[in-house]
Each structure stands twice: as structure tokens, then as C-alpha cells.
Amino acid sequence: MKFLLESNLSRLAKWLRFLGHDVKVLEGEINLRELSKNQDRVFITTSKRWEETLKKADIRYLVVPRHDWELQLCMVIRHFNLRPELALNRCAYCGAELVPVEKEKVKDRVPPKAYDTAYDFTLCPRCGALFWKGTHYEGMVRELEKVLGRC
Numbered sequence: 001m002k003f004l005l006e007s008n009l010s011r012l013a014k015w016l017r018f019l020g021h022d023v024k025v026l027e028g029e030i031n032l033r034e035l036s037k038n039q040d041r042v043f044i045t046t047s048k049r050w051e052e053t054l055k056k057a058d059i060r061y062l063v064v065p066r067h068d069w070e071l072q073l074c075m076v077i078r079h080f081n082l083r084p085e086l087a088l089n090r091c092a093y094c095g096a097e098l099v100p101v102e103k104e105k106v107k108d109r110v111p112p113k114a115y116d117t118a119y120d121f122t123l124c125p126r127c128g129a130l131f132w133k134g135t136h137y138e139g140m141v142r143e144l145e146k147v148l149g150r151c
């Protein structure tokens with residue numbers, strides 16, 4: 001799905017990208033001009049006072065609670081019936097689609113300890129971030145399970 005998130009939802013943005021969704025984050029305050037430019041996206045916000053405006057402007061939206069990214073993620077997954085699986089095909093920082101890269105080519109960017117056990121290396125063509133699966137991946141799977149139990 002395509003989402004537009006309020007600027008205070010960066011943690012949620014990261015996780016929705018982990019699940020494979022196209023996520024854009026607003027840079028400043030909420031403003032109708034920016035929202036109208038992104039009508040093809042569902043707007044996720046913590047601001048209830050914008051509801052009337054959003055309804056009038058015919059912008060699809062969901063209000064989530066503040067300061068609790070686990071509950072936010074759980075609510076978005078349930079509300080839109082998203083597949084609760086880690087796709088890990090998008091950059092967590094900028095949202096671009098990742099491309100596979102050979103482990104040997106990025107050896108100098110990976111801590112030696114991780115290098116031995118890590119697999120599935122991918123590179124972000126837009127911002128250059130490097131990702132791989134390793135012990136942290138198991139942690140993310142457990143984290144997601146925990147999140148799904150929150151709502």
C-alpha cells in the first residue's frame with residue numbers, strides 16, 4: 001500500500017517499509033497542500049483535530065495514538081489487513097527499492113563478526129544504505145510477533 005505519515009511517525013514509517021510498503025513521511029507540519037499532492041496515499045496521523053478537514057478534502061486517513069509505535073503498527077496492520085510479514089525489500093531510511101549485492105563487494109562495510117554469519121545483502125540505490133540479514137533479523141521477527149499481540 002501507499003502511505004503518507006505525519007513527521008512524528010518515523011518509527012512506524014520504518015516498520016511499514018520493513019513490511020514492503022511505499023511510505024512517504026511529511027517533512028514539516030501537516031498542511032492541506034502537501035496532503036492534496038499525495039491523494040493516492042493513505043494519511044496516517046496522530047492528530048484528531050485534522051479529522052474534519054481530512055473528511056472534507058476526501059483524503060483517506062487513519063488516526064493512531066501518539067508515542068506508542070507498537071500499537072500504531074498493530075493498528076495499521078489490522079485496519080488495512082496488511083500481511084504481517086517482513087518483506088525487507090525497501091530501504092528503511094528513504095523507502096527506495098533495494099537491490100541485491102554480493103557479500104564480497106561490501107565486505108569493508110560490514111563488521112567482521114557479522115560478516116561471517118550474515119546473508120541476503122541488499123543495497124539502497126538512492127541513499128546507499130546497506131542491509132543484511134543476521135542475528136538481528138530473528139529479533140525483528142520476534143518484535144513483529146509482539147506487536148501483533150498489542151491490538
Ligand SMILES: [Zn+2]
Binds near residue numbers: 091124129
Ligand atoms: Zn535508502
